[in-house]
Amino acid sequence: GLTHIQVERFMHYYHFIANRQDRNPDDTFTSAQVAESAGMDGSLVRKDLAAINIRGCSGRGFRTDESLEAIRYILGFDEILRAVIIGAGRLGGALASYHSFTDYGVEICGLFDIAPHKTGLTIGAFEVRHVSSLPNIVRQMSASIAILTVPPEAAQESADNAVAAGIRGIWNFAGTRLELPKDVCVRHEHISVGLAELGYKLRNAT
Amino acid sequence: GLTHIQVERFMHYYHFIANRQDRNPDDTFTSAQVAESAGMDGSLVRKDLAAINIRGCSGRGFRTDESLEAIRYILGFDEILRAVIIGAGRLGGALASYHSFTDYGVEICGLFDIAPHKTGLTIGAFEVRHVSSLPNIVRQMSASIAILTVPPEAAQESADNAVAAGIRGIWNFAGTRLELPKDVCVRHEHISVGLAELGYKLRNAT
Ligand SMILES: NC(=O)c1ccc[n+]([C@@H]2O[C@H](COP(=O)([O-])OP(=O)(O)OC[C@H]3O[C@@H](n4cnc5c(N)ncnc54)[C@H](O)[C@@H]3O)[C@@H](O)[C@H]2O)c1
Ligand SMILES: NC(=O)c1ccc[n+]([C@@H]2O[C@H](COP(=O)([O-])OP(=O)(O)OC[C@H]3O[C@@H](n4cnc5c(N)ncnc54)[C@H](O)[C@@H]3O)[C@@H](O)[C@H]2O)c1
Incomplete structure (x- = not known):
């Protein structure tokens, strides 16, 4: 592999x-x-x-x-995997409206938040649902990936809920370490490499 | 290098x-x-x-x-570079509120938008300014990086304005190709590699 x-x-x-x-x-x-x-x-x-x-x-x-x-x-891009987004804030909303994930064979099938005033809002093509409905949607959709765009202090709890619901892969934007079962894979996303490359070129420009 | x-x-x-x-x-x-x-x-x-x-x-x-x-x-992380964010929408707002760029020696020094109703809004630590004030701020702050978080159709024009204002490095999230002078460097950001890695692991799990 x-x-x-x-x-x-x-x-x-x-x-x-x-x-x-x-x-x-x-x-x-x-x-x-x-x-x-x-x-x-x-x-x-x-x-x-x-x-x-x-x-x-x-x-x-x-x-x-x-x-x-x-x-x-x-x-494996032609093998569809389904993902949910947990945390319908700025970053979660941007990812929910972004159409390129389907290029990689990943379909977003739900957007969740804990704040009552966010439930029912429409962001991109999604209606925000309350996190309490996460287990049902994950099961119905056989979603395998959870994208965490919650504040750092909510990340572990969101990961726990996702795993309990059946999620097997976590794409974590919240920047915190996560305790996870061995059979769950995680990627920590730091949107930074492009900035570091730019910075390097500018600092070393002759 | x-x-x-x-x-x-x-x-x-x-x-x-x-x-x-x-x-x-x-x-x-x-x-x-x-x-x-x-x-x-x-x-x-x-x-x-x-x-x-x-x-x-x-x-x-x-x-x-x-x-x-x-x-x-x-x-070069201890050599500070200043950056402006053009496009104060969901993604721009998320990046403006994100504190980790200072770890890499990059300070955000302004957040800009074209929509009149966004001017004056506070996002994170920033007050959104109208794009017409970009040249002044870039010059005052000696900003060298522009982060483009505008819709695809606005990307080239935003890049042109940034370069005319003195910007020498562009971190482009808008997903479009950009025509730029030779002495301007660009990084195209596709927030995708972590998702592709997760997808690969899940699709190939034994
Ligand atoms: N490079 C990066 O990886 C990067 C860049 C920007 C932001 N971030 C991180 O992404 C996260 C989101 O940033 P943002 O600017 O969108 O924040 P935000 O405050 O706009 O959004 C967070 C959302 O999460 C919701 N939320 C809180 N607890 C929850 C829970 N238990 N379950 C479900 N939803 C919950 C909130 O109601 C809110 O809508 C933060 O942790 C931030 O540090 C990472
Ligand atoms: N992986 C990625 O790179 C990734 C992920 C998510 C979104 N995106 C892209 O990032 C961009 C922003 O996404 P979003 O969800 O935040 O969109 P958004 O619609 O929430 O925000 C766009 C903002 O740009 C402003 N704007 C439009 N024209 C402008 C101009 N000429 N000058 C200054 N501001 C202008 C709008 O008023 C709006 O506030 C889009 O191009 C989107 O496709 C990329």
Whole structure:
């Protein structure tokens, strides 16, 4: 299987390729182009693509459509997983209105909050539900992922509720450590790497 | 200098180390622990740390405080850069209220919007200003980074205004390609890698 770091690299390639504006059916790209956009070595790009049976033609490079399909396949994007968002505040609302998660085969199927005045509000395509209805929705939808966008002090309790409801994967934006059963996977999201890269370039500009 | 991919790895290490709960002044960690958390190879972790003069003591591992300081130094986190946020909607508001950017040496110094009804609203510690005041604030504050959290159709125009005002780095959340002068750097943010990693683990769970 792939390591996290390999998944990260394939996501770099995915975004690079998906953003190619002049994508006609015969569009091609070179490992040098990918390497430059990701600040990587071209040989590692070629090695990763070869590992998923994508090889370039000398003089032409890699085929865009074929590469995108192979990456989607290895990352499982055509196998739909359902996710709930817990915490319908600013960040939760932004994620609920964001359409790109379906590109990765993840469908948001519910948006939850604890504040009574938020229940029933419409955010994007979702009506905010009270957290007490989380177990029912998770079961009905066979949701496997919970996205935590609650304040830090509510994160552990929200994670516990999600796991009790049947959730097996947690994408945690609240920045706190979580105590979780061994069979539950977690990713802590710090929206920061792009900023650190920008900062590095600006601080080291000649 | 570091490549983007190296900056990404140092950010992995930074978050791993910064999150160690039992950090007393003598706290140590092993490359195996870092490798496991990042899904990487331990030897690459050791190679990266050695490149910034951090070496472990056999039997004890790497010193937490020393490693954190060395990573902060190489990434330039003690050199303050100022940033403005353009687009005071859900995502912009969430980023404006988020305190972690100062960990990376980035200070938000203004939050802007085009909608008249948003001007004067308080979000987090900021009073929303109209975009017409962007050039003045950027100059007064010597801001070098613009964070774009506007709708896709407004992204190019917002980038143009920011660059005209003196901005040299753009962190773009709007998902569109941007035409920019050669001396302006850009990072496109797709908050997605953590979700792809979670999805991969769940789809491949044995
Ligand atoms: N880089 C990042 O990862 C990043 C960036 C921005 C914000 N954040 C974090 O994301 C979280 C949300 O930020 P925000 O600006 O949207 O905050 P917010 O205050 O706008 O929203 C939080 C929402 O959670 C709800 N809530 C509180 N307790 C709850 C519970 N037990 N169950 C369900 N809902 C509950 C609140 O009613 C509120 O609507 C915070 O922890 C913040 O620090 C992380
Ligand atoms: N993974 C990601 O990168 C990610 C996740 C969520 C949202 N997004 C994107 O972030 C952007 C903002 O999302 P949101 O949910 O906060 O939207 P939003 O509608 O809540 O906020 C957009 C704000 O931008 C303002 N605005 C419009 N034109 C402007 C201009 N020319 N100058 C200044 N302000 C202007 C609007 O008045 C509004 O307040 C969208 O492009 C969205 O697709 C990206």
